Amino acid sequence: xxxxxxxxxYKLYIDxxxxxxxSGRSLAIENQxxxxxxxxxHASRKDLREAVDAATGAFSSWSGITGYLxxxxxxxxxxxxxxxxxxxxxxxxxxxxVTIAVARKEVDAAVDRLVCFAxxxxxxxxxxxxxxxxxxxxxxxxxxxxxxxxxxxxPSKPSLLGLVSLIGAPLSxxxxxIALGSDQHPMATAIFxxxxxxxxxxxxxxxxxxxxxxxxxxxxxxxxxxASVYCANPSKKMRVILEExxxxxxxxxxxxxIDDDTWYxxxxxxxxxxxxxxxxxxxxxxxxxx
Amino acid sequence: xxIKTDQIGGWEYSPALETTQIAIExxxxxxxxxxxxxxxxxxxxSTTNPSTQEKIADIASAGRADINTAVLAAKKALPKWSKxxxxxxxxxxxxxxxxxxxxSRELAILETMDGGKPIKESRDVDLPLxxxxxxxxxxxADKLEYAFPGVEAKPVGVCAQIIPWNFPLLMAAWKLxxxxxxxxxxxxxxxxxxxxxxxxxxxxxxxxxxxxGVVNIVTGxxxxxxxxxxxxxxxxxxxxxSTEVGKLLLRQTAGSGKKLTLELGGKSANIIFADAAIxxxxxxxxxxIYFNQGHVCCAGSRLFVEESILDEVVQKxxxxxxxxxxxxxxxxxxxxxxxxxxxxxxxxxxxxxQGTSEGAQLxxxxxxxxPANGYWxxxxxxxxxxxxxxxxxxxxxxxxxxxxxxxxxKEAIARANNSPYGxxxxxxxxxxxxxxxxxxxxxxxVIWCNSYNKFDAASPFGxxxxxxxxxEGGLQGLRPYVNFFNKSGRKM
Numbered sequence: 001x002x003x004x005x006x007x008x009x010y011k012l013y014i015d016x017x018x019x020x021x022x023s024g025r026s027l028a029i030e031n032q033x034x035x036x037x038x039x040x041x042h043a044s045r046k047d048l049r050e051a052v053d054a055a056t057g058a059f060s061s062w063s064g065i066t067g068y069l070x071x072x073x074x075x076x077x078x079x080x081x082x083x084x085x086x087x088x089x090x091x092x093x094x095x096x097x098v099t100i101a102v103a104r105k106e107v108d109a110a111v112d113r114l115v116c117f118a119x120x121x122x123x124x125x126x127x128x129x130x131x132x133x134x135x136x137x138x139x140x141x142x143x144x145x146x147x148x149x150x151x152x153x154x155p156s157k158p159s160l161l162g163l164v165s166l167i168g169a170p171l172s173x174x175x176x177x178i179a180l181g182s183d184q185h186p187m188a189t190a191i192f193x194x195x196x197x198x199x200x201x202x203x204x205x206x207x208x209x210x211x212x213x214x215x216x217x218x219x220x221x222x223x224x225x226x227a228s229v230y231c232a233n234p235s236k237k238m239r240v241i242l243e244e245x246x247x248x249x250x251x252x253x254x255x256x257x258i259d260d261d262t263w264y265x266x267x268x269x270x271x272x273x274x275x276x277x278x279x280x281x282x283x284x285x286x287x288x289x290x
Numbered sequence: 291x292x293i294k295t296d297q298i299g300g301w302e303y304s305p306a307l308e309t310t311q312i313a314i315e316x317x318x319x320x321x322x323x324x325x326x327x328x329x330x331x332x333x334x335x336s337t338t339n340p341s342t343q344e345k346i347a348d349i350a351s352a353g354r355a356d357i358n359t360a361v362l363a364a365k366k367a368l369p370k371w372s373k374x375x376x377x378x379x380x381x382x383x384x385x386x387x388x389x390x391x392x393x394s395r396e397l398a399i400l401e402t403m404d405g406g407k408p409i410k411e412s413r414d415v416d417l418p419l420x421x422x423x424x425x426x427x428x429x430x431a432d433k434l435e436y437a438f439p440g441v442e443a444k445p446v447g448v449c450a451q452i453i454p455w456n457f458p459l460l461m462a463a464w465k466l467x468x469x470x471x472x473x474x475x476x477x478x479x480x481x482x483x484x485x486x487x488x489x490x491x492x493x494x495x496x497x498x499x500x501x502x503g504v505v506n507i508v509t510g511x512x513x514x515x516x517x518x519x520x521x522x523x524x525x526x527x528x529x530x531x532s533t534e535v536g537k538l539l540l541r542q543t544a545g546s547g548k549k550l551t552l553e554l555g556g557k558s559a560n561i562i563f564a565d566a567a568i569x570x571x572x573x574x575x576x577x578x579i580y581f582n583q584g585h586v587c588c589a590g591s592r593l594f595v596e597e598s599i600l601d602e603v604v605q606k607x608x609x610x611x612x613x614x615x616x617x618x619x620x621x622x623x624x625x626x627x628x629x630x631x632x633x634x635x636x637x638x639x640x641x642x643x644q645g646t647s648e649g650a651q652l653x654x655x656x657x658x659x660x661p662a663n664g665y666w667x668x669x670x671x672x673x674x675x676x677x678x679x680x681x682x683x684x685x686x687x688x689x690x691x692x693x694x695x696x697x698x699x700k701e702a703i704a705r706a707n708n709s710p711y712g713x714x715x716x717x718x719x720x721x722x723x724x725x726x727x728x729x730x731x732x733x734x735x736v737i738w739c740n741s742y743n744k745f746d747a748a749s750p751f752g753x754x755x756x757x758x759x760x761x762e763g764g765l766q767g768l769r770p771y772v773n774f775f776n777k778s779g780r781k782m
Binding site for chain 2: 127130132133134135136138140142145147227236239240242243244246247249250252256262267268271272273280281282283284285286287
């Protein structure tokens with residue numbers, strides 16, 4: 001007789017803790033045969049608010065540590081993801097209905113993507129910042145600075161690579177993030193919380209929510225503590241909701257349209273120009289005299 | 291309670307008036323497709339000299355049909371202009387810079403007549419910087435491939451540019467120079483109270499032979515701007531003005547795919563530590579808040595003074611206030627000119643009344659013999675200001691300073707950052723490590739250490755938070771006017 005498997009209900013990941021949604025709602029995740037594989041939390045507006053509070057609390061230390069240290073922590077995240085390759089590959093295979101080879105390719109790309117972002121932490125400023133030759137006796141320079149709490153609206157697929165690519169950009173610059181995981185295939189997001197918790201990423205720096213985007217996005221759009229939103233492949237309607245809501249606190253909204261293959265190209269999703277939307281350029285003047 | 295101070299020593303100055311006469315057309319038309327044309331709307335409005343309340347001239351009010359003509363002219367000019375060799379675009383911009391320099395006296399006088407700012411500021415700040423912006427960005431036009439590593443930067447398209455009344459010609463230069471360098475075409479709308487120098491710039495564009503339609507200048511009020519932003523052929527909107535209008539534009543362009551940059555309001559902090567060079571800091575306070583009658587988005591309108599030196603700073607500031615001369619903007623001795631409009635004067639006066647009624651103490655010099663006509667406001671400051679007071683939170687856009695105190699660097703940072711705005715900040719201390727740590731922790735786009743209100747074409751300007759997004763000036767000032775493409779030609 002075959003063994004009855006223990007099917008899991010994945011929790012949300014907020015402030016370094018695994019929490020069930022306060023709304024008490026869950027959604028079934030089915031495999032390609034329509035069988036229930038696991039359950040995930042259907043996050044609510046209150047869960048989002050708690051995640052924003054956690055991310056806000058974690059911001060000053062995450063943005064304040066050196067780029068070198070932030071790079072090591074993100075590299076550690078990549079190490080932990082590498083260690084769970086097979087678990088993620090199986091989840092992607094089951095939920096996205098792809099071959100195991102395709103699923104493994106996605107996981108490998110996600111690990112490599114994190115490594116790439118880990119390397120940007122102490123280099124971004126050298127690429128997009130500069131010293132300015134003003135016409136006067138001043139030392140004048142422009143440097144990037146993290147914006148604050150960034151909400152990620154992950155693409156439906158690739159469910160892991162899309163998530164990692166979107167969180168990596170703002171994280172590397174020192175922002176803290178809340179990710180709304182893939183709408184259609186949330187299992188990789190749910191498992192990713194376990195990677196975060198076992199890495200050295202401080203509580204509150206990465207927060208992960210699962211559940212339908214259309215319920216949470218309007219609240220994200222108008223939340224005054226959210227500095228910016230990074231959204232992949234939004235519908236026209238969602239884009240209008242995000243951009244109108246942004247007027248509440250002049251939120252920065254960055255929407256990208258990317259096809260499935262493009263996610264595999266570092267140049268397209270992990271260049272400094274994907275990080276730049278999540279920094280503010282600060283220009284500092286100081287007189288030079290003796 | 292109000293504390294009034296007398297003018298220093300009763301020094302008499304002989305007037306030093308700028309007397310050069312400038313010819314001004316009685317009716318100023320729209321500049322569309324390289325020509326000055328009467329508005330299809332058949333509507334005109336008058337522009338007045340705020341220092342005399344006398345009408346200067348009539349200005350065309352562009353309606354929807356006029357906007358349509360202007361945008362279509364820009365659209366038609368786009369393919370050729372954007373494909374022109376960068377080195378050729380550069381030469382047009384260099385020519386514009388040169389002509390601005392050559393006609394700078396005329397432009398400075400016109401700016402002062404139309405807007406009320408002191409001639410010494412239009413002459414020494416607005417005009418040199420406007421010319422510098424064209425000169426600086428001219429040089430970028432053929433070097434864009436070196437500006438952004440790893441991507442190809444291409445023009446965005448037709449740009450709608452809406453500018454404010456506080457630095458009319460300079461703002462036109464800030465908007466046009468980078469846009470043109472990157473190969474875009476433009477429709478520029480000046481503020482309704484200050485259209486004259488932008489129209490004089492249009493003459494310069496004709497003089498240098500800029501191809502028709504590359505820059506179009508449409509005058510009018512808010513409705514004109516609204517039609518411009520809404521036009522479907524506009525691909526980029528750049529706005530400088532109030533946060534309120536900026537938020538409206540964000541909503542109006544939501545989902546349209548139009549690229550947006552906003553340079554909005556501020557309530558910038560100027561922080562003075564006890565270990566600062568106090569006399570220099572007091573000069574920094576004065577240039578921070580009284581420059582251009584305080585009609586400056588980055589004005590240092592919240593002064594934070596370390597508690598131990600409050601009395602000294604207040605005493606020195608009061609003394610310095612007495613030597614500031616308010617009066618005829620065309621007088622070269624004038625420090626503060628006229629308030630730009632009646633509406634703005636009423637706003638400032640309402641804030642001053644509110645400051646007093648909420649319990650702050652007003653310090654002002656009222657012995658300046660102000661002219662009988664015109665809109666005037668003596669420079670002033672408030673002490674005993676609480677962070678919750680309206681004058682400590684809202685942008686006044688006038689020569690009104692709120693003075694507050696702090697005890698520790700941590701408190702100074704927290705109080706400075708406690709604002710929805712984040713445009714600029716000033717820090718005064720002679721301790722290098724402290725100044726850079728504070729600069730790092732302040733949420734503001736421009737930080738002036740031991741200085742204030744310094745501007746340069748090579749230096750990016752723009753805000754954090756509700757002060758808007760995007761930068762103007764410097765390398766980063768090119769970014770809003772280009773789209774990125776990858777090596778295989780896909781838009782990123």
